[in-house]
Amino acid sequence: MAAQDDVIIELDKVYKIFGPQPRGRALQLAKSGMRKNDVQAQTEHVVGMTNVSFQVNRGETFVIMGLSGSGKSTAIRTVNKLHDITDGHVWVDGVDVQALSGPPLQQFRREKMGMVFQHFALFPHRSVIDNTGYGLKVQGVDKTARDEASMRALNLVGLGSFAKSMPRELSGGMQQRVGLARALAADPDVLLMDEAFSALDPLIRRQMQDEMMAINAELKKTILFITHDLNEALRIGDKVCIMKDGAIVQIGTPEEILTRPATGYVAEFVQDVDQGRVIQVHEIMQEPQPVAAGTSLQEALQSLGDRAGAFVLGDDGKPKAVLTSADGIRAAGMGSTELQAGLREDFNSCTPQTTLNEIYSAAGRGLPIAVCDDDGRLVGNLDPRHIMEEMGRVENLIDDFEREVFM
Ligand SMILES: Nc1ncnc2c1ncn2[C@@H]1O[C@H](COP(=O)(O)OP(=O)(O)OP(=O)(O)O)[C@@H](O)[C@H]1O
Ligand SMILES: [Mg+2]
Secondary structure, three states, X not given: OOOHHHEEEEEEEXXXXXXXXXXXXXXXXXXXOOOHHHHHHHHOOEEXXXXXXXXXXXXXXXXXXXXXXXXXXXXXXXXXXXXXXXXXXXXXOOEEHHHOOHHHHHHHHHHHEEEEOOOOOOOOOOOXXXXXXXXXXXXXXXXXXXXXXXXXXXXXXXXXXXXXOOHHHOOHHHHHHHHHHHHHHOOOOEEEEEOOOOOOOHHHXXXXXXHHHHHHHHHOOEEEEEEOOHHHHHHHOOEEEEEEOOEXXXXXXHHHHHHOOXXXXXXXXHHHHHOOOOOEXXXXXXOOOOEOOOOOHHHHHHHHOOOOEEEXXXXXXXXXXXXXXXXXXXXXXXXXXXXXXXXXXXXXXXXXXXXXXXXXXXXXXXXXXEEEOOOOOEEEEEOHHHHHHHHHHHHHHHHHHHHHHHO
């Protein structure tokens, strides 16, 4: 157990009732343990949160996970008082958040918290660096200091060279990164992230998860992260809190959630994960980056970088052959300069929707796998090492699960 002074965010028996008389009968009924739907049927008030208590330690990534309407956004919004709560207490770094209002509340939000939302709105007519420094500008920080902090944040998220660009010149993923940079620029202790990556393509989304974890290994911010995706929760969370109908069902480390699901509800979620069924190829495949026509063997080898291999396409966009670094180096060692000498045609293919379980044994051959659309055109390059890594992570968790259950 962490010492008490390690706790930076605490919700203590928090209730949030939506409706004209939140503190009336609806609250009483919720406090008596009545479920959300029944309270609603009897009082026409909506239970946003009921008896929610959790503690987030300094430097921890705490993920709240649950289906739509389970109360995740309501929970995160109480932390910076975007919502008033109906009952209970919210503490952030020793401050009773509910007691704040006016300028002290503004100051608390600006200095303590950075927020990143699902659809991050950038100012279209301001450059990336000005968007990033906007919060600092509001705080009255002068331009030099602001630009310095913004550049630091943009470099962290890999967008340093886009500082002068306009938002319309950035992809959705890059815009979301600016959102993260804006939150980081003020160097807050706490990042509040509500479905921050949910609108991104699976591939970009995983990259963002990885990058966020890498950034935070350095910065050690406290992150309160909301998602409806259990895979994402297990991947990035030090602790995962599962909510249903405004109530907490379970709080634990990813391992605890997987190995000791508190209820059938959690177990049902977990089943999807522990069987590795849910992870589809498109979530871990890389850009196709095929070998350009007319490339020499040497050039093609160099273009591989640390990839397991790259495909050669026909005029129809379909993969015809693959160059792996092992094959290429062997052919070059025998004096070949022709790309053809390093190619092989006995590769495996799959679709973006193939699950890792289905492609697992093919990955055992160690060759890259061609990911093709319905017309057979190459849309992704799947590195067998990535499949193994991803499966291995899940396997470890299953092993723990089975040990727990059968021993
Ligand atoms: N301003 C509001 N007025 C009335 N009811 C609200 C309000 N905000 C949220 N609710 C209700 O509170 C409950 C929890 O909503 P909340 O937005 O916290 O869910 P969520 O878990 O974030 O869902 P999602 O994944 O869809 O974002 C829902 O039943 C919702 O209808
Ligand atoms: Mg929400």
